[in-house]
Amino acid sequence: MDERFGDDCLLGLADFSHVDVLFLFDQTTERPDYRSRRPRGRTDLPEVDVFADRGRRRPNRNSNPLTFGSRNGPVGS
Structure with a gap:
């Protein structure tokens, strides 16, 4: 996780029934x-x-x- 979001950035996430996770391939070359x-x-x-x-x-x-x-x-x- 990016440190700019802080240690508690996922606080409360467990209360949701589902989470969609997207990845961005930032090191790929076009x-x-x-x-x-x-x-x-x-x-x-x-x-x-x-x-x-x-x-x-x-x-x-x-x-x-x-x-x-x-x-x-x-x-x-």
Whole structure:
């Protein structure tokens, strides 16, 4: 936890039934080029642009959120 929030920053959190946790990958490097391409390099598939591609080359530094129940651990993503 970032020290600027203080030692008691999570005080009272246990009173909630669920908590959504998001991670930001702040040390990842973004690609210099996001032009369209064929998915998986397959010539039988049409070209798609960066946000229509399911690959890892998208400029998204956020992880999938995890939802934690107060006593039961992860309940979904």
